[in-house]
Amino acid sequence: MTPHAATTNGSGAGAAPLLLDVDGISISFGGLKAVSSFSLKLPKGRLAGLIGPNGAGKTTVFNLLTGVYKSDTGTIRLGDRVLTGLKPYQRAAAGLARTFQNIRLFPDLSVLDNVRIACHLRARETMAGAIFRSRYHTGEERAMTTLSMELLEIFDLAHRCDEQAKNLPYGDQRRLEIARALATSPKVLLLDEPAAGMNPQEKRELRDLIRSIRDRFGLTILLIEHDMGLVMDICERITVLDHGVIIAEGTPGEVQQNPRVIEAYLGSTEGGSPVPAASANGEEA
Amino acid sequence: MTDTTTSNRLREEALRLRPSAALAPVRSAAPFLACILLAVVLQVWVRPLMGDFYAKLLLDIGTNVILAVSLTMVNGFTGQFSIGHAAFMAVGAYTSAAIVYYGSFRLWGDPLMHGGTLSAMMHGRSDPLLMSGDLLFLGSLVAGGLLAAVCGYVVGLPSLRLKGDYLAIVTLGFGEIVRVLIQSQTTDTLYDPEQIAQTPIYELPRYLGGALGFSGLPFYSSLFWAWLAAAVTLVVAFRLKYSTYGRAFLSIREDEIAAEAMGIHTTRYKVRAFVIAAFFAGVAGGIFAHTVGVQLNAQELGFQKSFDILIMVVLGGLGSISGAAIAAVILTILPELLRQPPCIWGWAMAFIVPAAVLWIALSRRRVRTAVLIALALGAWEAMRWLARETGANLADYRMVLYALALIIMMIVRPQGLLGIREVWELRRPRPLAARGDRGAGGEPGTAGGRVSL
Numbered sequence: 001m002t003p004h005a006a007t008t009n010g011s012g013a014g015a016a017p018l019l020l021d022v023d024g025i026s027i028s029f030g031g032l033k034a035v036s037s038f039s040l041k042l043p044k045g046r047l048a049g050l051i052g053p054n055g056a057g058k059t060t061v062f063n064l065l066t067g068v069y070k071s072d073t074g075t076i077r078l079g080d081r082v083l084t085g086l087k088p089y090q091r092a093a094a095g096l097a098r099t100f101q102n103i104r105l106f107p108d109l110s111v112l113d114n115v116r117i118a119c120h121l122r123a124r125e126t127m128a129g130a131i132f133r134s135r136y137h138t139g140e141e142r143a144m145t146t147l148s149m150e151l152l153e154i155f156d157l158a159h160r161c162d163e164q165a166k167n168l169p170y171g172d173q174r175r176l177e178i179a180r181a182l183a184t185s186p187k188v189l190l191l192d193e194p195a196a197g198m199n200p201q202e203k204r205e206l207r208d209l210i211r212s213i214r215d216r217f218g219l220t221i222l223l224i225e226h227d228m229g230l231v232m233d234i235c236e237r238i239t240v241l242d243h244g245v246i247i248a249e250g251t252p253g254e255v256q257q258n259p260r261v262i263e264a265y266l267g268s269t270e271g272g273s274p275v276p277a278a279s280a281n282g283e284e285a
Numbered sequence: 286m287t288d289t290t291t292s293n294r295l296r297e298e299a300l301r302l303r304p305s306a307a308l309a310p311v312r313s314a315a316p317f318l319a320c321i322l323l324a325v326v327l328q329v330w331v332r333p334l335m336g337d338f339y340a341k342l343l344l345d346i347g348t349n350v351i352l353a354v355s356l357t358m359v360n361g362f363t364g365q366f367s368i369g370h371a372a373f374m375a376v377g378a379y380t381s382a383a384i385v386y387y388g389s390f391r392l393w394g395d396p397l398m399h400g401g402t403l404s405a406m407m408h409g410r411s412d413p414l415l416m417s418g419d420l421l422f423l424g425s426l427v428a429g430g431l432l433a434a435v436c437g438y439v440v441g442l443p444s445l446r447l448k449g450d451y452l453a454i455v456t457l458g459f460g461e462i463v464r465v466l467i468q469s470q471t472t473d474t475l476y477d478p479e480q481i482a483q484t485p486i487y488e489l490p491r492y493l494g495g496a497l498g499f500s501g502l503p504f505y506s507s508l509f510w511a512w513l514a515a516a517v518t519l520v521v522a523f524r525l526k527y528s529t530y531g532r533a534f535l536s537i538r539e540d541e542i543a544a545e546a547m548g549i550h551t552t553r554y555k556v557r558a559f560v561i562a563a564f565f566a567g568v569a570g571g572i573f574a575h576t577v578g579v580q581l582n583a584q585e586l587g588f589q590k591s592f593d594i595l596i597m598v599v600l601g602g603l604g605s606i607s608g609a610a611i612a613a614v615i616l617t618i619l620p621e622l623l624r625q626p627p628c629i630w631g632w633a634m635a636f637i638v639p640a641a642v643l644w645i646a647l648s649r650r651r652v653r654t655a656v657l658i659a660l661a662l663g664a665w666e667a668m669r670w671l672a673r674e675t676g677a678n679l680a681d682y683r684m685v686l687y688a689l690a691l692i693i694m695m696i697v698r699p700q701g702l703l704g705i706r707e708v709w710e711l712r713r714p715r716p717l718a719a720r721g722d723r724g725a726g727g728e729p730g731t732a733g734g735r736v737s738l
Contacts, residue, residue, distance in 0.1 A: 066546060092548030100546075106539035108705055109532070117536045120529045121548030122295050127557065130528035131521050132313045137528065139303025143295050144529065146302070184548050 347511030364538025377567025433567025602701030
């Protein structure tokens with residue numbers, strides 16, 4: 001059923017345990033098959049990429065993984081937990097966090113509150129405790145603030161913690177979204193075009209940042225990105241999607257050489273050169 | 286720090302950072318004790334100083350503060366648009382009224398006041414502060430609130446999955462259902478002690494006066510009860526807003542999809558906010574039912590009343606508790622003021638101008654606000670002059686003027702008086718900044734939150 005099941009598992013750091021196991025998920029909108037039997041296996045600690053031309057169904061895959069859409073077929077497993085059929089908040093609780101392609105912060109709230117809201121998932125205090133200001137409640141509030149500030153520190157946003165999220169510059173908003181996602185203490189982080197709209201300098205910083213949070217928090221990361229330079233640089237494995245179907249899967253080098261990928265991006269069968277970073281670069285701002 | 290499980294770290298940190306046990310009960314209870322103190326002071330010392338009219342006005346303000354602040358939790362915090370708040374008030378009012386009325390008959394054989402000084406609204410008495418009747422009243426308020434909360438849960442659970450207009454329609458419909466249900470009951474009220482004693486308790490709630498209204502209720506509502514409830518509502522609202530639950534509420538209003546993705550069970554929190562709001566609306570209803578000069582009638586608790594409450598919330602600023610409270614005060618006084626518009630210059634000098642100056646200094650909207658306030662004062666005087674010249678009775682036009690004031694408000698300041706902020710946050714360009722936990726470190730120069738036109 002899953003043609004790519006075997007190929008995904010091999011590379012990388014030997015026998016890292018399988019964390020995210022997506023098996024043949026599909027969804028159709030009316031007659032349009034947006035994603036058909038998409039499979040993906042991510043061992044713990046993997047930094048993988050998901051690429052494809054515009055409209056290939058990348059974000060739809062994210063929405064299927066996080067439960068925004070319900071998949072018609074297939075199963076999604078995170079560790080030994082089956083996520084299929086769970087609601088988005090339940091999947092977040094299971095350890096799946098995401099960012100959004102079109103930034104979805106809490107615009108009127110402060111930067112700090114944006115992150116603290118994400119901490120709520122792990123909070124244990126009850127509502128009564130909040131109303132009566134129990135000792136644990138006060139401690140937990142302080143702990144949330146401390147942890148959130150630590151995260152903001154990592155993303156170099158600590159000095160702007162009191163600002164309204166909507167007043168941040170674009171790049172900061174993107175990074176705040178990642179910080180907020182991390183505050184849910186995820187196992188798997190899904191980044192939807194984290195570098196969109198960033199300048200080259202910011203992109204370089206983002207690249208280092210993604211690597212460092214992966215190591216620091218022991219994350220498994222799947223990212224959608226149009227900037228081929230970034231993807232080829234940091235991703236260990238890349239899955240290529242076109243018209244909702246996986247057309248290639250492998251290391252960056254393999255994917256770049258794959259004729260079907262080149263065809264999907266350039267629309268022609270001839271020309272053996274690898275996907276030029278420049279051609280894919282400016283496509284979507 | 287290679288620890289990935291923030292959940293465990295959160296718990297450890299929380300245990301490490303929690304305050305010492307010594308003062309914990311005090312910290313927890315102090316605001317509630319302050320509520321009681323405030324209410325007692327109002328009733329025992331302030332009430333004798335003011336006339337009956339002003340006391341009644343103050344009582345109404347208290348009731349409206351409860352209603353506006355409780356609705357803020359739904360419409361302001363979670364961003365859901367409920368316009369059936371008066372229905373919960375009606376549920377609470379009739380529950381409380383039935384308990385007090387028939388309870389009084391069962392206990393004392395008459396429906397008269399059996400309260401102490403704290404519930405004496407109109408006549409100063411030297412009774413003990415509290416008597417058994419007060420306990421009955423208190424119990425009835427809580428019962429009314431709880432039943433309203435149950436209704437809130439039953440209505441909220443299915444309907445809060447709807448969004449926007451649909452939810453508004455459902456809540457509006459619920460309000461009408463409650464009103465019609467009450468009005469279609471028998472119009473009989475029992476008043477024969479013998480008969481009441483013989484009627485089984487479960488049958489008594491059928492006799493609520495129906496379309497004629499529930500008359501003969503004892504007037505327990507006093508400044509003490511109204512303001513005790515109002516203060517408790519405020520404390521609960523503030524404590525919720527500045528807690529992780531309040532942030533969860535606000536996140537739903539800000540972006541529901543993102544809130545879900547961050548692990549917030551949005552339907553559950555919407556229902557919770559709805560239930561809490563319904564509880565306080567029920568309590569307010571109980572107080573309303575036992576207010577001097579009120580003949581409890583479901584007709585008065587229809588959608589008109591719901592809109593009145595909604596207007597307070599919108600005027601105050603969606604999400605601002607203090608804004609809702611201030612709007613409740615203003616909108617309760619305004620219709621009374623318009624009955625006979627007083628010359629405002631003395632007041633302007635004594636109160637409005639300093640307040641305006643303070644406001645401008647705090648919010649840094651210097652020229653515009655000053656102009657607006659000057660225009661408002663001018664308009665007020667022009668109105669008075671017009672009324673004097675033409676001999677028109679402004680009381681007849683007060684609802685028009687009231688509506689006009691709201692329309693102007695919508696144009697000039699669509700986000701409400703305070704927007705999402707509280708009064709003391711006006712100066713800061715951002716809402717909900719880390720309060721108390723840390724010193725604010727941000728630079729103050731950035732002009733955030735200039736959402737006004």
